[in-house]
Amino acid sequence: MLAKHSIFDKMNELGAAKVPFFFMIDFLKENGEIIPLHELNNEINFEINSEKKQSIHKEFTFKKQPISFQEYLPKFQIVHKNLMFGNSYLTNLTYPTKIETDLSLSQIYQFSEAKYKLKYKEDFVCFSPERFVKIENQQIFSNPMKGTIDASIPNAKQLILDDEKEASEHATIVDLIRNDLSLVAENVEVTKYRYIDELKTNDTTLLQVSSEIRGDLKTDFHQNIGTIFDQLLPAGSICGAPKKKTLQIITEAEGYERKFYTGVFGVFDGKDLDSAVMIRFIERDNDSLYFKSGGGITAKSKAKAEYEELIQKVYVPIY
Template sequence: MLTTHSIFEQMNELGAEKVPFFFMIDFLKEHGEVIPLVNLPEDIQFSMHAEKQEFANKNFSFDKYPISLEEYQKQFKLVHNHLKFGNSYLTNLTCATPITTNLSLEEIYKFTKAKYKLNYKNQFVCFSPEIFVKITEGKISSYPMKGTIDASIPNAKQIILNDEKEAAEHATIVDLIRNDLSLISNNVTVKNYRFIDELITNDKTLLQVSSEIEGDLNDDYLSQIGTIFDQLLPAGSICGAPKKKTVEIILEAENYNRNFYTGVFGVFDGSNVDSAVMIRFIESENNQLIFKSGGGITAKSECESEYNEMIQKVYVPIY
C-alpha cells in the first residue's frame, strides 16, 4: 500500500512511459495502489463498462440493519448547523450499515451489474454507477451524479428534475467540478446538464441525475496523470463545497472511517484513463459485512428524507 506522495509520483512516471496501470486511491488521499497491469495480482479484480454479468445460480438473501433515525439525527443536526452558518453549501453525509447476505464478496462482485466493479483482495467490493473522470485523446470529462428517486413513483423523472433542493444540490456540485477541472484543463464546458440514468437494483429501480463536464488538457498530460488526480481529489460529488472545509465537517460528523469508500479506482491503458468514484461499497470488517452509503445535505434538506435516501442506497444490483 503506497502513501500519498508516492501514489501520484508513480502515476506520473508510468504515464510518461505509457505503461498501462491500475490505480486505487482512498477518500483522504492517504493510501492507495498503483500497479502495472502486467503485475496485477489475481486477488485484485476489476471491470470497466462490462456489458454482461454472470447470473446468480442461487437465490440470494440480503438484509440491512441501518442506524436508528435518532442516531442519524445527531449527525444530520451537526452538518445542518454548519450549513446554516455558511460553513458549507453542500455536505455529503454517509453512514455504515451492517448487512447480512448468503453471498460472498467474490459472488457479489461476479453477480452485480454496474458500470464499474472492483473486488480488492476479498476485503471490499464496489459496484459503482458513477464515473469520476475519463481522459481521452487530451480531453478530460467528469460526470458528477447527484439526485436519486425511486422510479416506481408516478412521474418520478419530473419530480426529481423539478425538486428545488435536488436542483440546488446538483448545481452546486456541477459548479465545483467545473472549477476543479479548470485547475488542470482549459476551455471547460458543461456539455450535458442533468440527464437521467436508470439503475436496476435487487428490489427496485432507481433514477439518478448526472451531468457531463469537459475540458482540454495540456500536451504533456500523460506525464501529469498523478498530478491531475491529486488536484481533483477528493471527488466533489462525495464531499461537497467548499471542499476543504466540508471535508473537515465530514470528519467531525461521521462516526466511522470511510477508508477507500468514496475514493476512486481506475485504469490507464497506455494512452487513456477511465476511473470511477467508489460508491455502492461493501467492506468486510471483523467478519461483519458493512455497506457504506449516504447523500448530499443542503440547508433545505429534511432529516427523515435524507435518512431514507441513505437506506435506499443500500442495495445490490443483482437481477
C-alpha cells in the same frame, strides 16, 4: 500499499513512460495501490465501463440493519448547522449499514451489474455507477451523479427534475466539478446537464441524475496524471463545497473512517484513462459486512428524507 506522495509520483512515472497501470486511491489521499497491469495478480479484480449482464439464477438473502433515525439525527444536525452558518453549501453525509447476505464478495462482484466494478482481496467490493474522470483524445470528462428517486413512484422522472432541493444540490456539484477541472484543463464546459440514468437493484429500480463536464488537456498530460489526480481529489460529488471546510464537517459529523469508500479507482491503458468514484461499497470488518452509503445535504434538506435515502442506497444490483 503506497502512502500519499508515492501514489502520485508513481502515477506520473508510469504515465510518462506510457506503461498501462491500475490505480486505487482512498478518500483522504492517504493510501493507494498503483500497479502496472502486467504485475496485477488475482487478488485485485476490476471491470471498467462494463456492459456484461450475468444473471445469478438463484434466490439470495440481503438484509439491512441500519442505524436508527435517532442515531442519524445528531449527525445530520451537525451538518445542517454548518450549512445554515454558511460554512458549506453542500455536505455529503455517509454512514455504514451492517448487512447480512449469503452472497460472497466474489459473487457480489461477479453478478453485480454496474459500469465500474472492483473487488480488492477479501477486504471490499465496489459496484459503482459513477464515473470520476475519463481522459480520451486529450480531453478530460467528468460525470457527477447527484439526485436519486425510486422509479416506481408515479411520475418519478419529473419529480426528481422538478425538486428544488435536488436541483440546487446538483447545480452546486456541477459548479464545483467545473471549477476542479479548470485547475487541470482548459476550455472547460458543461456538455450535458441533468440527464437520467436508470439503475436496477435486487429489490427496485432507481433513477439517478447526472451531468457531463468536459475540458482540454495539454499534450504532455501523461507525465502529470498523478499531479492531475492530486489536484482533483477528493471527488467533489462525495464531499461537497467548499472542499476544505466541508471535509472538516464530514470528519466531525460522521465519526468513522471512510477509508477507500468514496475514493477512486481506474485504469490507464497507455494512452487514455477511465476511473470511478467508489460508491456502492461493501466492506468486510472481521466477520461482518458493512455497506457504506450516504447523500448530499443542503440547507433545504429534511433529516427524515436524507435518512431514508441513506438506507435506499443500500442494495446490490443483482437480479
